[in-house]
Amino acid sequence: MAIRVANVHKAFGSKKVLNGISLELACGKLLVVLGSSGSGKxxxxxxLNGLLQPDAGEVEVLGEKVSGRPEAELIPLRRKVSYIFQQGALFDSLTVGENVAFPLLEHTSLSRAEIxxxxxHLLTRVGLGGTENLMPSELSGGMRKRVALARGLALDPQVILYDEPTAGLDPLTGEAITELIRDVAGETCATSVVVTxxxxxxxxLGGTLAYLSQGVFSFLGSIEEAAKESGELARFLRAGGLYVGA
Incomplete structure (x- = not known):
């Protein structure tokens, strides 16, 4: 099992965000987490990588406990779990090449030439071959996300976490990023979780769809099964232009 989340609760002050959420995801699978803005996606x-710790419940990734572990103990696990931030989170003072090389310099013994x-290779893989010397400020939003993905693939992760990978992008660029995520999932066999x-x-993307509402997953299944649902999920799908059947 790649991911196991059991009865996880999380609140910020008086605001409850996760209210006993549970989920299991097998290795190599792709999960898409849907939900309205502010739902806790x-x-x-x-x-899933310990950036937040639950108030109650357990989180396990790749058979290792994440919840309740000190920050220092999470470092080895995070080398296997790549987190692709919504805005890319590139180092603005480093070139594109230096950004992608950063985890390799920090966590491997590869020579400079090998790096x-x-x-x-990684930049070519995401369609940005030859951009090593550009600065992040010279990149479009879609290019920044591609660089972030290249950096996220540097350590050959077993799990890849995507936080709103197409947010703020035009439809064509968003489609290209989506295709890239699908290709990476197929080529690497990494377990992928995409929040959107x-x-x-x-x-x-296909895969399994999870709908987050009221702090729990109110639906877990395929997009075709989701289209047959009623209630809040049906309204969400209709508002997004997806036909909801009877």
Whole structure:
């Protein structure tokens, strides 16, 4: 089992965000987490690599306990779990090549030449070959997200967590990023969790869909099964332009 979340609760002050959320995801699978703005999607995602700790409940990733562990003990696990932040979280003072090389310099014993070759390969893989010397300020939003993905793949992660990967992008760029996520999932066999509010992304990616509402997953299944639901999920799907059947 790649991910196991059991009865996780999380509140910020008096605001309850996660209210006993539970989920299991097998290795190599792709999960799309849908929900309205403020429903706790990103909060859930941040529990999977220990960026947030639950108030109650347990989180396990790749058979290792995440919840309740000190920060220092999470470092080895995070080398296997890549988190792709919504805005890319690139280092603005480093070039594109240096950003992608950063985890390789920090966590491997590869030579400078080997790192340079791997960076070139990763950038080519995400469609940005030859951009090593550009600065993040010279990149479009879609390019920044591609660089972030290249950096996230540098350590050959077993789990990849995507936080709103198409947010703020035009439809064509968003479609290209979605195709890239799907290709990476197929090529690497990594377990992927994609948080989004974009139904076109969810439909394109396939996999298992989880709908987060009132702090729990009120639905877990395929997009085709979701289209047959009623209530809040049906309204959400209709508002996003997805036909809801009887």
């Amino acid at each position: 990103s909060v859930f995602l941040k529990h 340079r070759d791997k960076v070139a 509010h974009d139904l076109l992304v969810a439909k394109s």
